Amino acid sequence: MASASSSATPGRTHGPAWFDTLARWAAKSWMLVLFFVCFFLAWEFSIDLFHIPPYILNKPSEIVMASRSDLHRLLEYTYITGLEAVLGYAIAITIAVPMGLAIAFSSILRRTIYPFFVSIEMTPKIAFAPLFISWLGFGLVPKVIIVFLVCFFPIVLNAILAFSSLSEELERFCRSTGANWARVFWKVRLPAAMPQCFVGFKYAALNATVGATIAEFIGSDQGLGFYIQISTGNMRPDLAFAGIFLLTFLGLMMFGLVTLAERLLIPWHISVRRNA
């Protein structure tokens, strides 16, 4: 009886595959959805309840209406900030992973660049932002550099750790096969390093939108950071919140894509299996 009921759940027998997936997602996430609905409802009604004036804070419904009125500009700025974040992030990965590999395997680099990187990691990278703006102006380039800086260090430090922590047993096993360095790298070292690399990729994905926003605060004439600053100055918190929501969306998209890539590339890793 027990085995019969577990093998024939209603979703599997009556609906198509996508319906089954949706039903399972809903079963898992309904509490979270309910929480968000309650949160925004509480916000909506608190504004009237506590007589909060519109130049301080608006209702979520007013924020939605305001963002519709300025939708074109908001979408354009989302694209600009997103471009800065994605470009800086992609360049950071492209440079930081090979560099991490080089540092992990070169005793000279380990004694020179590595301690240098560790000490720079203690510096808030964002402190360099005004300098880059003054050197390179208001355009895309200084923002991409700042995003690159806030993304580069978590990726490179995790990559160094990733490439230098192959187990002694596996290393000896590989040596006993007589395989050359490249073959060991592709078949063992690289896949073994992926989980720790993804720790850096995910951390950096969170940093990317923060870096782009602050860079725009400091010196910009477009982008969501600029928009939020101008809207706040104009006493339009509704528009500022529209910008904040879009930034949140951007951050979620980036983090979501990196998490998706992680699931596809390392489905075997314990962190992925546990959440599946």
Add this chain to the structure above:
Amino acid sequence: MSTAVQINSVSKTFGDGAAAVHAFGPADLAIEAGEFVSLLGPSGCGKSTLMLMIAGLLAPSEGEIRVNAERVTKPRTDIGIMFQDNTLVPWRHVEGNIALQLELRGLDAREYHGRIAELLKSVRLEGFERRMPYELSGGMQQRAAFCQALVHSPQTVLLDEPLGKLDAMTRESIRTDLQTLWMQQRPTVVFVTHSIEEAVQLSTKVCVVTPRPGRIDRVIDIDLPFPRDLEVKRGAKFAGYVADIHGIFHGFGIL
């Protein structure tokens, strides 16, 4: 029979000056081809160090090691090696992990399909080819790791406490698998262990290694018929070997 492994006055010291640790030796030993030789000793006695030196993964501080009459100066690729922590990688299934040994050697794993199936069958893992290591119990993982260490048919097999992390009952059952594998192909085996009974059951010779710095105190020939099943293990002769070796370690002040 020819000498497969020749160990001449080998010793190993880690570090130098005041911080130097004398880990092993000096020791001499000759292992004939096709023998199953156990290095039996307490933990920290340097028996794993000796095994790594035979594999060419660690250079001796003094003396020399010859495998098939050839002096060991770099990692030997004609051996199979296995450790207490197995070398199954988590991103490949069982068959893929066995194939990894072949791929790293530049061999075409597809040509070995039959060989892999046969190995898995002899360790009772047929039907688990596509399972990931994390889907297997500790004992099944070690059995898969045996196949990984043996797939390229090495003449010499080095096993560093391969059953060390398993529970007593699983160990007992895997010993049988290990013996079956050895009897099928008769490679030369060097087996590191700290279990007296395990050494007596599996070996043609048991090398008793003293506490640090490890020296080979004596080499005991185990004159019992193979396969050493329950019948043999119940016999007085088996118990006699175990008791004798127990006595030797008692003399060292260990047991």
